[in-house]
Amino acid sequence: xxxxxxxxxxxxxxxxxxxxxxxxxxxxxxxxxxxxxxxxxxxxxxxxxxxxxxxxxxxxxxxxxxxxxxxxxxxxxxxxxxxxxxxxxxxxxxxxxxxxxxxxxxxxxxxxxxxxxxxxxxxxxxxxxxxxxxxxxxxxxxxxxxxxxxxxxxxxxxxxxxxxxxxxxxxxxxxxxxxxxxxxxxxxxxxxxxxxxxxxxx
Numbered sequence: 001x002x003x004x005x006x007x008x009x010x011x012x013x014x015x016x017x018x019x020x021x022x023x024x025x026x027x028x029x030x031x032x033x034x035x036x037x038x039x040x041x042x043x044x045x046x047x048x049x050x051x052x053x054x055x056x057x058x059x060x061x062x063x064x065x066x067x068x069x070x071x072x073x074x075x076x077x078x079x080x081x082x083x084x085x086x087x088x089x090x091x092x093x094x095x096x097x098x099x100x101x102x103x104x105x106x107x108x109x110x111x112x113x114x115x116x117x118x119x120x121x122x123x124x125x126x127x128x129x130x131x132x133x134x135x136x137x138x139x140x141x142x143x144x145x146x147x148x149x150x151x152x153x154x155x156x157x158x159x160x161x162x163x164x165x166x167x168x169x170x171x172x173x174x175x176x177x178x179x180x181x182x183x184x185x186x187x188x189x190x191x192x193x194x195x196x197x198x199x200x201x202x
Contacts, residue, residue: 020073021098024106025130028079036150037163040106047183060088069191085130086137105145112149115178119146119198
């Protein structure tokens, strides 16, 4: 019996170390599809397209599976709407036995200039409701996040209209390369680890 539990623990740790959960934040529905707040969804869609991965409707979100560099990666677009993102993240983290160190959240960021991306090991929610809910659900802010700059606003009273607004044609051109770069950062994070990836791309 002792030998069985040793094997089970080893197998469980192996599963945790080789499985990743990549979560793009956004709101479901056509009206939100191209909004600034949905940049996380767009990164997941682009990576899925590049790797020919189908995202299928699952509990609390759309889920796809990517095998890369000997790892199993779950790509998730929560269907809970932004303010309840943590519910979906927590469910799939437990369901797939994924360690907190192997979770990466893709999020829009008002504090970064348009198209700037930053990979971080942890951090504050920065006033982002999706990140706030994830922190509440996981009881920690010690999870990695890839922050994508959607442009800064002068007055906080404009925040809701701004993040739920769409990019202009000029802005779309500016962010296209950043979207492509984001998928490269994700793959590097999986293959090379977060420290090496931050050194290469930040």
